[in-house]
Amino acid sequence: MKKRIVFGAPMVGISDKPFRLIVRHFTKAPLYTEMVSARFYRHGMKSALKTMDIKGEKNIIVQLVGSDIPSLVYTAQAAENAGAVGVDINMGCPIRKPVSDGSGAALMKDIDLAARIAEAVAEAVSLPVSVKTRLGWKLPDEIRLLSPRLASAGISRLVVHARTKMQGFTGLPNWRALNGLSCPGVDLIVNGNIDDEASLNEALLLSGAKGAMIGRALWGEPWLLKTLETGQKSEIPVAETVMEHFERMLLFYGKKGLYASRKHLAHYAKHFIGRQNFCEQMFRAETSDRVRQLIKEFFTRPERGSE
């Protein structure tokens, strides 16, 4: 079977360096970072610098969020210097904070600014520039006005979460709304609720997209990207994967990693019987040794399956 084109989605609080290094064990597919605030990065804020840490990694696309062109250009160039293979501009985030300063999904309401941003970033770097957006602010056909403008601005990939901003994460994604989208010279990538072979096939068929981006389904299943890419399942060393992810979280975040790991551990546990009991103990654990012990006991048992 021909390999499918798949991408790991940008997800704040999830697609950080430890997570990407774990996903990388299974696939060479391009992985997006969490969004990096261009303004914070330009002001040297520690958290933004840490989010941009892609040292030692391959095939990483850095996602930027912002609406201030000089900051976006500055941060895009920094991403290029850091070794990114692409830069993405977030034009779909529905969260109040970015939207209130004209970034994220707000750019769907200001197509002229969106196009100027895309053009300035594309001119400033020699990397391919992508935009990740939604179907529209309110209506699913708004993307039809935005996409040709972004194509003329020089982007090379358009990733569309097939919901509107107003929908947030509710309701079914409308993959079909992307069919026949005009974006000459731009690869269209469909996103939203793709979590297995069947949904991948359907999303690609209905949207006519060249590839797909996978987000939440990778949470607790970092091997899924490979399965979808190749159409083949393979034996997964789950216990080793979970333990390595936990150790990497500690290494990257220090003591904070103990708490930041909890959401990942709870998701890994969904494949195993006894998840609730494991989660109760794991959420109470206050030392890394206790968590290690729980991981060892829980993930090496044979009782796979959901309750």
Ligand SMILES: Cc1cc2nc3c(=O)[nH]c(=O)nc-3n(C[C@H](O)[C@H](O)[C@H](O)COP(=O)(O)O)c2cc1C
């Ligand atoms: C926890 C979380 C964080 C997210 N952070 C980002 C982000 O930083 N940038 C972005 O463009 N989208 C972000 N998204 C949206 C995802 O990239 C994706 O578009 C969305 O989850 C739909 O795809 P999925 O159904 O495959 O998860 C986030 C989603 C979640 C659940």
